[in-house]
Amino acid sequence: MSANSGKIALRGVTKVFAAGNGHGAVEALGPVDIDIAGGEFFSVVGPSGCGKSTLLDIIAGLSSPTTGEADFDGKPLAGGVPEGVGAVFQQDASFFWLNVWDNVAFGLRRKGVDAAEIRRRVSYALSFMGLTEFASAYPAQLSGGMRQRVCIARTFVLKPRLLLLDEPFGALDQQTRLVMGDELLRVWREIGATVILITHSLEEAAMLSDRVAVMSARPGRFIDFVVTRWPRSRDSRIIADERFGGITARLWGSLREESLKSLGNIGGAAMLDEPR
Amino acid sequence: MIPRRLDPILLMVAVLALWQGLELIAGPEVVASPAVTIVHAIALVQKSGFWQDAAETGLAFALASVISIAGGLLLGLWLGLHRFAGDVADPILGSLYSIPKITLYPLILLIFGLGMSAKVAFGVIHGVLPIAIFSMNAVRGVPPIHLKTARMLRMSKLSIAITILAPAALPEIVAGIRVGVALTLLGTLIGELFAATTGIGFALIRATDVHDVADILALTLMLFLFAASINSLLHFGERRMRHER
Numbered sequence: 063m064s065a066n067s068g069k070i071a072l073r074g075v076t077k078v079f080a081a082g083n084g085h086g087a088v089e090a091l092g093p094v095d096i097d098i099a100g101g102e103f104f105s106v107v108g109p110s111g112c113g114k115s116t117l118l119d120i121i122a123g124l125s126s127p128t129t130g131e132a133d134f135d136g137k138p139l140a141g142g143v144p145e146g147v148g149a150v151f152q153q154d155a156s157f158f159w160l161n162v163w164d165n166v167a168f169g170l171r172r173k174g175v176d177a178a179e180i181r182r183r184v185s186y187a188l189s190f191m192g193l194t195e196f197a198s199a200y201p202a203q204l205s206g207g208m209r210q211r212v213c214i215a216r217t218f219v220l221k222p223r224l225l226l227l228d229e230p231f232g233a234l235d236q237q238t239r240l241v242m243g244d245e246l247l248r249v250w251r252e253i254g255a256t257v258i259l260i261t262h263s264l265e266e267a268a269m270l271s272d273r274v275a276v277m278s279a280r281p282g283r284f285i286d287f288v289v290t291r292w293p294r295s296r297d298s299r300i301i302a303d304e305r306f307g308g309i310t311a312r313l314w315g316s317l318r319e320e321s322l323k324s325l326g327n328i329g330g331a332a333m334l335d336e337p338r
Numbered sequence: 339m340i341p342r343r344l345d346p347i348l349l350m351v352a353v354l355a356l357w358q359g360l361e362l363i364a365g366p367e368v369v370a371s372p373a374v375t376i377v378h379a380i381a382l383v384q385k386s387g388f389w390q391d392a393a394e395t396g397l398a399f400a401l402a403s404v405i406s407i408a409g410g411l412l413l414g415l416w417l418g419l420h421r422f423a424g425d426v427a428d429p430i431l432g433s434l435y436s437i438p439k440i441t442l443y444p445l446i447l448l449i450f451g452l453g454m455s456a457k458v459a460f461g462v463i464h465g466v467l468p469i470a471i472f473s474m475n476a477v478r479g480v481p482p483i484h485l486k487t488a489r490m491l492r493m494s495k496l497s498i499a500i501t502i503l504a505p506a507a508l509p510e511i512v513a514g515i516r517v518g519v520a521l522t523l524l525g526t527l528i529g530e531l532f533a534a535t536t537g538i539g540f541a542l543i544r545a546t547d548v549h550d551v552a553d554i555l556a557l558t559l560m561l562f563l564f565a566a567s568i569n570s571l572l573h574f575g576e577r578r579m580r581h582e583r
Contacts, residue, residue, distance in 0.1 A: 122490065124490075142492070143490055149487075151486065153483040157502070157505070159506065159508070161581075168501075172501070200581035202580065202582045
C-alpha cells in the first residue's frame with residue numbers, strides 16, 4: 063500500500079468535553095486504539111451517545127483529541143480537515159438554492175477544478191447514481207433518499223481517499239436503506255476509498271462492512287471487532303447468506319449490555335435475565 | 339376542485355360583494371359602493387393634485403424603505419453572525435418591536451418638525467426592526483450541517499459567507515423586507531395623517547374633514563392596490579428563491 067492510501071491510525075485517543083452550563087466535564091470517548099487499512103470498509107456500531115460521532119469528528123479533523131495521537135496516512139490530524147476526506151451525514155446537507163447538478167458540482171467549483179473536468183465528473187456521478195434526469199431539479203422537489211443520493215454524489219465527485227459516513231441513511235425507510243447500501247458498495251468499489259461508517263443498524267453494518275467495531279457505552283471504547291470476510295463484489299443479497307444471521311447475532315451479543323447501560327437500566331437488565 | 343390560480347379572483351369577488359353589502363347596510367353617506375369608488379378613482383388619477391400628493395408620499399416611502407432596509411440588514415446580519423451579541427439583542431429587539439410606535443410620534447415631531455423628515459423617520463421606526471429581526475434569524479437559522487459541509491470542503495470564511503450563508507439566508511431576508519416595507523408604508527402614511535401638509539395621507543385626512551366618502555374610498559383603494567402589488571412582487575421573489583413547487 064502506498065503512503066496515501068487512506069490509512070487511519072489512532073493511539074490512545076480520548077476526548078473530554080470541558081465542564082460548562084451546569085454539567086461537569088464529560089468523558090466522551092476512549093481511550094481508543096485502532097488501525098484501519100487503506101480501502102477497508104470499516105463500521106462502528108454502539109449505543110446512543112457513546113461517542114461514535116465524536117470519533118468520526120476526530121478522524122475528519124473537525125475536532126482534536128484531548129489525549130493520544132490520530133494519524134491519517136502517516137500524518138498527524140491536527141487542526142483542520144485534511145485534503146482527500148469526504149463526509150456524508152444523517153441530516154440533509156443538500157443546498158436548496160442549487161439544482162442537483164450545481165449541488166454535485168459545488169465542491170469541485172470551490173476547489174477550482176477546471177470547467178471541462180467538472181462537467182465530465184458531475185455528469186459521470188449523476189449517471190452512476192441514477193440522477194441524470196433530475197439534474198435540473200431542486201432538492202425541495204426530491205424525496206429524502208434522492209437528496210441523500212445528491213449528497214453522496216457531491217462527495218463522490220471529489221474522489222476522496224477517506225469517506226466518512228455518519229448515519230447517512232438514518233432518516234430513510236428500510237427498503238430505501240437497503241438500496242442505498244448497494245449504491246454505497248458500488249461507490250466504495252469505484253473510488254477505492256477507505257470507508258468509515260457510523261450506524262445504528264446492525265444489519266447495515268453486517269451487510270456493508272469488511273470489519274465492524276462495537277463500542278461500549280460512554281466513554282466509548284472498542285469492545286469487540288467482527289471481521290465479515292464478505293467478497294468485495296457483495297451487495298444487499300448477502301443478507302440471505304447463512305453467515306449473515308451469525309454476524310448480526312454476535313454484534314448484538316456484544317452490544318446488548320452496553321445498550322442497556324446507556325439507557326441507565328442496569329437493574330432492568332438483571333430483571334430481564336431472570337428465567338421465568 | 340377549483341384550480342388554485344383562481345383563488346385571487348375568488349377573493350376579489352368576495353371582497354367586492356362584502357363591500358357592496360356594507361354600502362347597502364350602512365348607506366352611501368358612510369360607504370361609497372365599489373362602482374362609485376372606481377369611477378371616482380379614475381377621475382382622481384386625472385387630476386394633477388393627486389399626482390403631487392402621490393409623488394410626495396412616494397418619495398417619503400422610498401427614502402424610508404431604503405433606510406429601513408439598509409439599517410435593518412446591517413444590524414440584523416451583524417447580530418446574526420455574532421452569536422453572543424445576537425443573544426443579547428434578541429429580547430431587546432423583540433420588546434422594541436412590540437412598542438406601539440404611535441406613542442413615539444410626539445417625540446419624532448419634536449425632533450424632526452413637520453414635513454418630509456418626520457414622515458421618513460416615522461416610516462423607518464416601523465420598518466427597520468422587523469427587517470433586522472428577520473435578517474438576524476435568517477443567518478442564525480442556516481442549518482449547522484451546511485457549515486459542517488463547508489468545513490469538510492476546507493472553505494474560507496469569505497467563501498462560506500458568499501456561497502452558503504448568503505443564499506441560504508436570502509429567502510428569509512426577503513420575507514423580512516416584505517414585512518418591513520409594508521410597515522414602512524404604514525408608518526409613512528400615519529406620519530402624513532397626523533401632521534403633514536402634503537401627501538396621500540394628508541389628502542385622506544382632508545377628504546375626511548369635508549366628508550367626501552368617495553374620495554376617502556378611492557384613496558384607500560389605491561393605497562391598497564399599491565401595497566398589495568409590492569407585497570405580491572416580494573412574495574413571488576421569495577418563493578422563487580426557495581425553489582419549492
